Amino acid sequence: MGIIKNLKEEVRIIKERDPAIHSSMEVLLYPSFKVMIHYRLAHKLYLSGHYFWARYISQRGVRKTGIEIHPGAQIGRGFFIDHGNGVIIGETTIIGDNVTLYQGVTLGGTGKEHGKRHPTIGNNVMISAGAKVLGSFTIGDNSKIGAGSVVLSEVPPGSTVVGVPGRVVKRNNASLPQETMNQTDLPDPVREDITVLQRENSELTNRVLEMEDELKQLRRLVVMSTAAGAQMKKEDQN
Structure with a gap:
């Protein structure tokens, strides 16, 4: 040219x-x-x-x-x-x-x-x-x-x-x-990574809360079962 x-x-x-x-x-x-x-x-x-x-x-x-x-x-x-x-x-x-x-x-x-x-x-x-x-x-x-x-x-x-x-x-x-x-x-990979971490943290927190609720229910069942067993034993003794 x-x-x-x-x-x-x-x-x-x-x-x-x-x-x-x-x-x-x-x-x-x-x-x-x-x-x-x-x-x-x-x-x-x-x-x-x-x-x-x-x-x-x-x-x-x-x-x-x-x-x-x-x-x-x-x-x-x-x-x-x-x-x-x-x-x-x-x-x-x-x-x-x-x-x-x-x-x-x-x-x-x-x-x-x-x-x-x-x-x-x-x-x-x-x-x-x-x-x-x-x-x-x-x-x-x-x-x-x-x-x-x-x-x-x-x-x-x-x-x-x-x-x-x-x-x-x-x-x-x-x-x-x-x-x-x-x-x-242009994409922002740092923001994308943070968003993924926030979503995973939220899911993990919700799962922990669900497990705590399940544990509370299990404890109530144990208490109720123990109380029922004690009541039955008392009645048997009488």
């Missing part, structure tokens, strides 16, 4: 996904737009072996936007970073098409290992604010990562992940059109 087509696509994507943008001119001020221009140029230099100049241009983009995308990262079409400050994308990260990241997201490694050490993000994935995806594994297509989650292992396609460490709380998401890629339409 040529430079002009790239720029037009970036403008279209930002206007589609951020309702705060009211004109194409505003896009020129948008951090995601600025950083992607730096990234596209830096990536070409990186692929040509000009690593110093690639990093130089990349770092200029970091200073202007607060978004750090290593020039070695591979990014597909339709990529969008909402707000973006604090986003970090590592060197061996691979990002598919139509991916949305929010501020504070890290696509990083777990140490000083070499080779493929950063995540692979599938198509139509949304990663919410502050989420950390660390390690060389795949986030499957059509997945959603909840805000503040820390993902350390493979995520199957069509999954919703929340928590620290991240866990799958929903499977088989349909294809995610942009209007459904929000950060609030």
